[in-house]
Amino acid sequence: MVNEIIEGFLTAVHLISTGDPTVVEISVRAVLVSGSAVLLSMLWGLPVAMLLGLKRFPCRFIVKGFFTAMLGMPTVTLGLLLYLFFSNAGPVGPLRLLYTPTAMIIGQAILVTPITVSFVASAIESVDPEIADLAKTLGASEIQASIAVLRESSRGVLLALTTSFNRAIAELGVVLMVGGNIAHSTRVLTTTIALETNKGEIALAIALAIILLVIVSTLTLTVSLIQRHKMSRPAELEKMRT
Amino acid sequence: MRKAAFGWAVLLVVVVVTSVTATAYYLEPSTADRVIVSTTTSLYDTGLLDAIEATFEAKNPIDLNFISVGTGIAIQHARRGDADLILVHSPRDELGFLKDGTGLNRKIIAYNFFAIVGPEDDPAKIRSMLPAEALTKIVETGRNGTETLWVSRGDNSGTHSKETSLWTAAGFDSATLTQEGWFASAGSGMGETLKKADYFGAYTLADMGTYMKYVKDDLISSVTLVGQAEDLLNVYSAVVVNQTLHPRVNFDGALSFVKFLVSDEGQQMIEQFGRATYGQSLFHPAVGLLKTNADPPLAQMIRDYAFFNSTECPPEYRRGYPELYD
Incomplete structure (x- = not known):
């Protein structure tokens, strides 16, 4: 086992240092697909999160509970549902989206939406409610007050962004089922790892897994550093508050 | 002021939609x-x-x-x-x-041809038998022992379908066999199934293409015990x-x-x-x-x-x- 991992590590170093075109291609595709998916999920996730975090309305806890429960949505289940949805025999079949990168982006965006909603809503809830009131007494509109609160919960938004991206780029079920793992078209890191393992190319599979880990940890580390940098300037934060 | 905030929100939406669409378009395969x-x-x-x-x-x-x-x-x-x-x-x-x-x-x-592959020491002694005889021996040996002796694909693949008809030809019902302790239904692809069979020291039905690749790459040590029979045509x-x-x-x-x-x-x-x-x-x-x-x-x-x-x-x-x- 150790031998295979060492061999995989050496293969990874070799593939990265020589800029192996296939590896670069699937890594870039994986980052672009998952990055787009996260952006797309913010589009509908942020408004829902703000609504849940700022407003009190009947059945709010049910909606919130739904998104919390969906955090654990198994990727294969979502993949299967989306396959049936995108299939030529399915409701949006005529759009011919099955086995395209677009379908993968939409699928992953839906997958990570609960992360955006739950994390951001919780972050907003934990912001001192006086901030919104304060902003309003200073003459801010409803939307401006909301934005002020959102700015205060930027930590939560950032955490939602990184967690979403990490979940998206590391998942297999959705991209495999709606993408089909087609070479030069819908093949990404996780689907290649699964395929190469099936083919018995263990070293290559481990190398790709290492690349995936490097991408995920680099992103997480960068975000933590940015946050530390920001948090080390409390004076400015105070200034923003007043 | 209210307008400005709204403007920012719209701008953000436009930027997200544009970048996602551009990426999707960029990633879309050739129009061939x-x-x-x-x-x-x-x-x-x-x-x-x-x-x-x-x-x-x-x-x-x-x-x-x-x-x-x-x-x-x-x-x-x-x-x-x-x-x-x-x-x-x-x-x-x-x-x-x-x-x-x-x-x-x-x-x-x-x-x-498909082949029945298994451990070198061949616990059920099936080497060079006809497929139906070999399967009968595997059932007998399996029922007398406690170990896993057969790994089935169990995934409705072509190989699985072949396996089912071989069991039928040997006079067994594979659905019933699945219930027995020595019979493992892997639910995985050929490569994974070969690795499981190798790990358990069990037999399995393999297509020669995948089997030869796995042997060549030293991923399994199973050997071909029954092959080239008419019943094993693929x-x-x-x-x-x-x-x-x-x-x-x-x-x-x-x-x-x-x-x-x-x-x-x-x-x-x-x-x-x-x-x-x-x-x-x-x-x-x-x-x-x-x-x-x-x-x-x-x-x-x-x-x-x-x-x-x-x-x-x-x-x-x-x-x-x-x-x-x-």
Whole structure:
């Protein structure tokens, strides 16, 4: 086992240092697909999160509970549902989206939406409610007050962004089922790892897994550093508050 | 002020939508004629189809998209209109696929043999037996012991379908066997199943292509114990999806790939594939064999196993392209 991992590590170093075109291609595709998916999920996730975090309305806890429960949505289940949805025999079949990168982006965006909603809503809830009131007494509109609160919960938004991206780029079920793992078209890191393992190319599979880990940890580390940098300037934060 | 905030929100939405659309557009494959081929794993995971794809695409303005799944799923994809062509190896399922109107222009492209592989020490002593005898011995030994002795694919693939019919031929019901302790249903692809069988010191039914690759790469130590018997024949066919049923199917594109597969060049590539690496072909071309009757017993074996009403594709399931059936 150790031998295979060492061999995989050496293969990874070799593939990265020589800029192996296939590896670069699937890594870039994986980052672009998952990055787009996260952006797309913010589009509908942020408004829902703000609504849940700022407003009190009947059945709010049910909606919130739904998104919390969906955090654990198994990727294969979502993949299967989306396959049936995108299939030529399915409701949006005529759009011919099955086995395209677009379908993968939409699928992953839906997958990570609960992360955006739950994390951001919780972050907003934990912001001192006086901030919104304060902003309003200073003459801010409803939307401006909301934005002020959102700015205060930027930590939560950032955490939602990184967690979403990490979940998206590391998942297999959705991209495999709606993408089909087609070479030069819908093949990404996780689907290649699964395929190469099936083919018995263990070293290559481990190398790709290492690349995936490097991408995920680099992103997480960068975000933590940015946050530390920001948090080390409390004076400015105070200034923003007043 | 309220307007400004609203403006920012709109700008943000526009930026997100634009960048996502641009990325999706950038990632979208070439606009070339796309043919989606749902294929059995053995043809793809051994690397055969990747090798053929390069040659085919160099000569035709067609973009082949392979989706490597089991025969069962490949047929499901095709029934839903999600594939233009399937490459499969389960004649019984193929007949059903033709009969329900989804499949057309079936063409046998290649053959090889399945093998019963197992541990070198061969606990059930099945070496060189006929398949039915070997399976009977495995059942007896399994029932007398406590260890896992047989690993089944259990995934409705072509190999699984073959395994089921071998159990039936030996007088057993595989659904009942699944309940017994020594019988493990893996629910995984060929490679994974071979690794599980190797790990448990158990027997399994393997297609020779995947088996040879795994042995060559030193991933398993199982040996071939029963092979080359008529009952273990494995025949690969191409079946095109009916465009009357699924209007968006790329019927002509799919057929130009079928024509390439059965052409002399395509058949030659199938024959040559793997020789340099494994010292022998993983798949054997079937078209010339059936046409010229070069090896009458073998050709007859293929006809007995994979023909319907003494033809590879009954006339009522053909549409155009008469040259395929000269």
